[in-house]
Amino acid sequence: MIVELRNPTRTVEFDEAMSVAKLLNRLQVDRGAVLVICDGTLVPYDAKLPADAVVEIRSVISGGAA
Amino acid sequence: MKCRVCRGPAVIDLKRHNANFCPEHFIRFCNQQVEKAIGEYDMFAKDDRLLVAVSGGKDSLAVWAILVELGYQADGLYIGLGIENYSDVSGQYAKEFAEARGLHLHIVDLVDEYGYDVPNGAKAAKRVPCSACGLSKRHIFDRVALENGYDVLVTGHNLDDEAAVLFGNVLHWQAEYLARQHPVLPERDGMPRKVKPLVRLDEREMAAYCVVSGIDYMLDECPMSAGNSHLRYKDALNLVEQASPGTKQAFFHKFLSQGAPFFAEAGDEKRAELGTCATCGGPTPNDVCAFCRLVERAGGQPVKLTRGPSRSGSTPTQQTVTAEP
Numbered sequence: 069m070i071v072e073l074r075n076p077t078r079t080v081e082f083d084e085a086m087s088v089a090k091l092l093n094r095l096q097v098d099r100g101a102v103l104v105i106c107d108g109t110l111v112p113y114d115a116k117l118p119a120d121a122v123v124e125i126r127s128v129i130s131g132g133a134a
Numbered sequence: 135m136k137c138r139v140c141r142g143p144a145v146i147d148l149k150r151h152n153a154n155f156c157p158e159h160f161i162r163f164c165n166q167q168v169e170k171a172i173g174e175y176d177m178f179a180k181d182d183r184l185l186v187a188v189s190g191g192k193d194s195l196a197v198w199a200i201l202v203e204l205g206y207q208a209d210g211l212y213i214g215l216g217i218e219n220y221s222d223v224s225g226q227y228a229k230e231f232a233e234a235r236g237l238h239l240h241i242v243d244l245v246d247e248y249g250y251d252v253p254n255g256a257k258a259a260k261r262v263p264c265s266a267c268g269l270s271k272r273h274i275f276d277r278v279a280l281e282n283g284y285d286v287l288v289t290g291h292n293l294d295d296e297a298a299v300l301f302g303n304v305l306h307w308q309a310e311y312l313a314r315q316h317p318v319l320p321e322r323d324g325m326p327r328k329v330k331p332l333v334r335l336d337e338r339e340m341a342a343y344c345v346v347s348g349i350d351y352m353l354d355e356c357p358m359s360a361g362n363s364h365l366r367y368k369d370a371l372n373l374v375e376q377a378s379p380g381t382k383q384a385f386f387h388k389f390l391s392q393g394a395p396f397f398a399e400a401g402d403e404k405r406a407e408l409g410t411c412a413t414c415g416g417p418t419p420n421d422v423c424a425f426c427r428l429v430e431r432a433g434g435q436p437v438k439l440t441r442g443p444s445r446s447g448s449t450p451t452q453q454t455v456t457a458e459p
């Protein structure tokens with residue numbers, strides 16, 4: 069599984085299939101602060117991601133103060 | 135995970151509502167939350183002409199899309215701030231969004247029209263970038279609304295933004311700011327009413343709305359935002375929210391219903407009489423408004439305000455660049 073993250077932009081790879089919940093746990097990412105996107109669609113917390121998936125973890129927090 | 139409405143496969147879980155939704159019913163949920171906010175705070179009517187401040191980010195594009203979907207007459211306004219590696223790209227997202235949907239987008243470029251950009255303007259005026267940026271944007275929002283006869287200026291501030299601002303104001307007991315913190319700022323001295331229809335939706339919901347409805351938006355953050363206190367307040371509130379979902383919503387909305395009345399007086403005291411800026415003709419408590427002083431210090435050229443047609447029902451004069459399909 070190829071996982072793309074931003075801020076800073078980086079890619080992490082895993083060999084096995086796993087659920088979104090487990091993936092976020094492994095990466096120590098707060099589920100409330102991100103969306104998980106696979107093939108252009110939103111995937112829920114309990115979805116199982118196949119071993120060959122390409123996944124984007126998109127942060128949703130923006131910082132403009134005005 | 136099943137959709138609360140149709141029991142089909144859900145794509146998103148909203149912990150503070152204890153609900154999951156499929157794409158179709160999630161979009162419906164977002165539309166309903168916006169309609170509820172518009173009604174709850176009496177933001178505007180179906181025949182009002184709305185100007186949406188668009189940055190190219192998720193919130194402003196989402197609020198524009200939702201308002202159009204709900205049948206409101208909403209045009210967009212994009213301001214080029216001259217921030218390197220950010221402004222050009224974010225402007226592209228705004229233009230592409232408008233073009234793809236045949237919507238009207240006003241474009242004002244700080245460098246082209248006023249002769250300065252946010253980083254240099256901030257330096258020259260000895261302000262932090264977000265303060266110079268906010269001052270510039272507010273002035274231009276008012277100007278474009280006034281010149282083109284818009285009744286209402288819409289911004290994409292969401293629940294997280296408002297809760298973070300409230301948190302900052304409470305931490306410093308800014309009574310005057312607390313008095314003004316409301317999803318609707320009434321029209322004043324010819325300036326349009328300002329409204330925030332996304333106050334019932336949080337950041338993750340707005341990002342999800344964009345993904346589900348196929349809206350491409352600027353993912354990179356403005357480089358000027360790094361390390362600002364607004365982000366720290368969001369982080370702090372998210373920690374609490376993680377442990378008890380719904381806290382952020384209660385914090386902000388209960389402030390509005392129960393806390394805000396205690397601060398109303400602090401706002402009245404500070405409402406100075408407004409005169410007319412000698413340089414641009416806009417409203418100001420001083421001889422020259424803060425925006426014109428910023429432009430002058432930054433070595434730019436001021437632009438005189440031309441009051442446009444009357445509100446509601448009038449045909450707008452298009453003095454800014456238009457992105458048509």
Ligand code: SF4
Pocket residue numbers: 131132133134215252263264265267268356357358359
């Ligand atoms: S982060 Fe600050 S400088 Fe950047 S767009 Fe937002 S308000 Fe302007």
Ligand SMILES: [Zn+2]
Pocket residue numbers: 137138139140141142155156157158159160
């Ligand atoms: Zn459904």
Ligand SMILES: [Zn+2]
Pocket residue numbers: 411412413414415416422423424425426
């Ligand atoms: Zn002025």
